[in-house]
Amino acid sequence: MIPDPRLSINQATIRHADLATALAVTADAGVQAIGLWREPVNEVGLDVAAAMLADSGLRFSTHCRGGFFTLPEGPARRAAIDDNRRAIEETATLAAAGADGSHAVLVLVAGGLPDGSRDLAGARSRVHDALAELAPEAAAAGVTLAIEPLHPMYCSDRAVVSTLRQALDLAADFEPSVVGVTVDTFHVWWDPELFEQLARAGLEGRIASYQVCDWRTPLPADVLLARHYPGDGVIDFGPITGAVLATGYDRDIEVELFNAEIWATPPAEAVSRTIAGFEAAVGPALH
Amino acid sequence: MIPDPRLSINQATIRHADLATALAVTADAGVQAIGLWREPVNEVGLDVAAAMLADSGLRFSTHCRGGFFTLPEGPARRAAIDDNRRAIEETATLAAAGADGSHAVLVLVAGGLPDGSRDLAGARSRVHDALAELAPEAAAAGVTLAIEPLHPMYCSDRAVVSTLRQALDLAADFEPSVVGVTVDTFHVWWDPELFEQLARAGLEGRIASYQVCDWRTPLPADVLLARHYPGDGVIDFGPITGAVLATGYDRDIEVELFNAEIWATPPAEAVSRTIAGFEAAVGPALH
Numbered sequence: 321m322i323p324d325p326r327l328s329i330n331q332a333t334i335r336h337a338d339l340a341t342a343l344a345v346t347a348d349a350g351v352q353a354i355g356l357w358r359e360p361v362n363e364v365g366l367d368v369a370a371a372m373l374a375d376s377g378l379r380f381s382t383h384c385r386g387g388f389f390t391l392p393e394g395p396a397r398r399a400a401i402d403d404n405r406r407a408i409e410e411t412a413t414l415a416a417a418g419a420d421g422s423h424a425v426l427v428l429v430a431g432g433l434p435d436g437s438r439d440l441a442g443a444r445s446r447v448h449d450a451l452a453e454l455a456p457e458a459a460a461a462g463v464t465l466a467i468e469p470l471h472p473m474y475c476s477d478r479a480v481v482s483t484l485r486q487a488l489d490l491a492a493d494f495e496p497s498v499v500g501v502t503v504d505t506f507h508v509w510w511d512p513e514l515f516e517q518l519a520r521a522g523l524e525g526r527i528a529s530y531q532v533c534d535w536r537t538p539l540p541a542d543v544l545l546a547r548h549y550p551g552d553g554v555i556d557f558g559p560i561t562g563a564v565l566a567t568g569y570d571r572d573i574e575v576e577l578f579n580a581e582i583w584a585t586p587p588a589e590a591v592s593r594t595i596a597g598f599e600a601a602v603g604p605a606l607h
Numbered sequence: 608m609i610p611d612p613r614l615s616i617n618q619a620t621i622r623h624a625d626l627a628t629a630l631a632v633t634a635d636a637g638v639q640a641i642g643l644w645r646e647p648v649n650e651v652g653l654d655v656a657a658a659m660l661a662d663s664g665l666r667f668s669t670h671c672r673g674g675f676f677t678l679p680e681g682p683a684r685r686a687a688i689d690d691n692r693r694a695i696e697e698t699a700t701l702a703a704a705g706a707d708g709s710h711a712v713l714v715l716v717a718g719g720l721p722d723g724s725r726d727l728a729g730a731r732s733r734v735h736d737a738l739a740e741l742a743p744e745a746a747a748a749g750v751t752l753a754i755e756p757l758h759p760m761y762c763s764d765r766a767v768v769s770t771l772r773q774a775l776d777l778a779a780d781f782e783p784s785v786v787g788v789t790v791d792t793f794h795v796w797w798d799p800e801l802f803e804q805l806a807r808a809g810l811e812g813r814i815a816s817y818q819v820c821d822w823r824t825p826l827p828a829d830v831l832l833a834r835h836y837p838g839d840g841v842i843d844f845g846p847i848t849g850a851v852l853a854t855g856y857d858r859d860i861e862v863e864l865f866n867a868e869i870w871a872t873p874p875a876e877a878v879s880r881t882i883a884g885f886e887a888a889v890g891p892a893l894h
Binding site: 475509 | 770
């Protein structure tokens with residue numbers, strides 16, 4: 321099957337593949353784009369990773385991930401901010417190395433409540449503070465910080481940004497080229513305001529990345545690993561994808577799957593199944 | 608410890624107790640109110656249950672539960688609607704049998720996506736249709752149908768009503784005395800719009816029941832059983848309770864816990880721990 325030209329494999333889908341393998345299986349399958357993760361990039365070093373990406377001929381769709389800045393002021397927060405600075409630099413370098421049509425998008429996961437804290441409002445305000453601190457550096461590097469609202473079941477321990485509306489509200493103080501949003505169907509499909517907020521995101525020029533991933537119950541014991549191939553769950557990808565495209569979104573569409581069974585399959589097989597699921601569930605909305 | 612006069616034990620917290628035991632342990636602990644479940648009521652029969660409730664001297668705070676009406680038209684949907692009619696009748700009878708200050712509130716859980724369906728918008732519209740069908744009967748019986756938004760992690764298989772805003776939007780076509788909302792902290796604590804929507808619910812006179820229950824991670828393998836005693840998790844009950852009271856809410860406050868460990872403790876002990884948790888986590892906002 322010839323993959324849809326807009327499909328991008330997020331490296332998390334083939335988590336146990338190193339960078340060389342991830343680039344090879346993605347390109348060999350005829351996929352044109354990839355979203356990378358920081359750990360495998362830094363395993364080989366940024367410059368080597370950029371050269372490998374350039375050699376692959378793939379577009380670079382996102383870098384995953386920055387964020388985790390809900391801690392109160394102190395050394396741990398400073399370390400997190402500094403780490404985001406490095407992630408911005410990596411994103412710019414990789415986007416420059418990717419094929420034409422690459423985008424310098426750094427996906428941000430907000431972080432959860434600090435240990436022992438019940439101050440949700442405070443954690444949320446510190447996400448805004450971190451964006452304000454990082455925005456000038458992102459702007460200088462030509463990088464878009466793309467806040468990803470995560471499903472509310474992750475609110476306490478992973479991401480205090482839970483809805484698209486909230487992510488857009490957070491982004492509102494910044495230029496759309498500097499602070500945007502990542503829309504992942506898995507996280508937002510349930511939201512009664514989804515279509516209204518997608519339209520708003522379009523008007524405000526904020527959709528930096530669109531990702532497709534399915535939802536199915538029962539959830540696994542580790543709810544972080546609950547993500548399924550498009551078509552294997554209950555999400556109706558047609559209307560959501562149509563709404564994203566109606567905003568003028570013309571970038572690649574990633575599939576990012578955290579799922580122990582998928583990780584246990586050979587990377588080339590996971591890519592092949594991703595291509596097929598994407599074509600069946602998302603393809604009709606694209607062509 | 609003398610229980611807070613507004614604490615109500617929802618019978619689900621002592622799930623393995625039959626009605627007689629549930630009434631006895633609640634009253635013996637000095638708690639003044641109880642929320643009942645349909646199954647143990649129907650086990651003894653409605654008239655007997657009403658007499659037992661009257662004898663207990665307890666107030667009746669809610670009846671749990673109706674709803675589950677997302678099915679398309681057909682015999683199964685008709686059966687669900689008819690079952691809700693019986694629940695309305697039960698609610699009215701029990702509220703009349705409870706002590707002064709009882710309320711005829713039937714908690715509604717919307718239901719999930721029908722098997723094999725991906726039509727979330729359709730399921731949601733059928734919830735509205737069911738409310739429209741049942742509202743005249745509820746009004747005639749003096750019963751308030753209290754839509755409970757459930758945490759979005761239950762959207763696909765249990766409740767397509769996921770936020771307070773959505774529940775209020777659904778209720779808007781009906782009189783507040785006939786269709787209201789149930790606010791349970793466990794389900795709504797994460798919502799960035801919570802305080803705005805609580806204020807709206809107050810202005811619209813929609814809060815029929817307020818329930819307190821804590822959130823903690825990691826979630827158990829069965830996410831239905833993830834509910835904790837107030838104070839055992841990350842929810843900050845003070846501000847939320849304050850916002851509910853600021854709307855003029857003057858009814859009982861229930862604690863409803865689905866949790867295998869709590870169910871494995873003797874009912875009197877679960878009630879005792881509920882009293883203590885409520886006092887420590889919610890009490891300061893009440894007195």
